[in-house]
Amino acid sequence: MNPSEAPRPVRLGIDLGGTKIEGLALASDGREIVRRRVAAPRNDYRGTIEAIVGLLADIEQCAGLPSGETSIGVGMPGSISPTSGNVQNANSTWLNGRPLQRDLSERLGRAVRMANDANCFALSEATDGAAAGAEVVLGLILGTGCGSGIVVNGRVFDGPRGIGGEWGHNPLPAPKDDERPGPLCWCGRPGCLETWVSGPGLEADYAHHSGRTVGAEAIAAAAASGDEGARRALDRHLDRLARGLATLVNVLDPDVIVIGGGLSKLGHLYHVLPARLAPLVFADDPRVVIRPPKWGDASGVRGAARLWP
Secondary structure, three states, X not given: OOHHHOOOOEEEEEEEOOOEEEEEEEEOOOOEEEEEEEXXXXXXXXXXXXXXXXXXXXXXXXXXXXXXXXXXXXEEOOEEXXXXXXXXXXXXXXXXXXXXXXXHHHHHOOOEEEEEHHHHHHHHHHXXXXXXXXXXXXXXXXXXXXXXXXXEOOEEOOOOOOOOOOOOOOEOOOOOHHHOOOOEOOOOXXXXXXXHHOHHHHHHHHHHHXXXXXXXXXXXXXXXXXXXXXXXXXXXXXXXXXXXXXXXXXXXXXXXXXXXXXXXXXXXXXXXXXXHHHHHOOOOOOOOOEEOOOOHHHHHHHHHHOOOO
């Protein structure tokens, strides 16, 4: 075994989000030693790097780790282009086109591994979470955006372009007349899945039909209390989610699907979505296992730490 591949007793993980940066020191047995969170600078590339550096220093000090020696994995929006080495496809657009991995590694004086945040989520849940032991794991993120991560036999699959699992920026399959051309996405394309099945997508659809702007959890609560407009909004969301998810299921045939992000708290996704998905699955046995995450909001940062062996 190469010394750089030797198992590490403690690993550091960073989950770089649009509004917060979370850091973690993770023991080899999966125990969280220290976890910290700071606000994420917006529209500030250098400020983002300095915030990560400061957070890591704080965690190392609190955990009693020797400075500059522990491995670092970072989960991030978008991904690192294997061609240019720069960030691509990040909804934190001030990162795009910048050599974040190189600059952060130089600033820290040690190697840094980076992966898409959905890939980190999937890796965490496939390692010791809701999909532990499964061969093919699909991790969905349904939050302020939507994306997916793919883990096969314990390893992240991201492909030669670094876009494996980039599900949210495919068009909604089989759009109906009132779904064309679809809402304009931040990426510049109309009708991306992200504009339909994310939390803001659900909320925008409800507002369009009801004239009221409320959060996704409030919509689900209203539906449970008998609000017909809320119930119809959830039904439209389920229909679109099933259409979009079927394309992944028919290509990947995952053993387990784990849903993360803010919408993962909506219980009907685990009880109703499999039945809505079944008619669209191209198999004699259309049953699909869909589970909530074991590690909840911490799964992304745990997966980032696990980017090192």
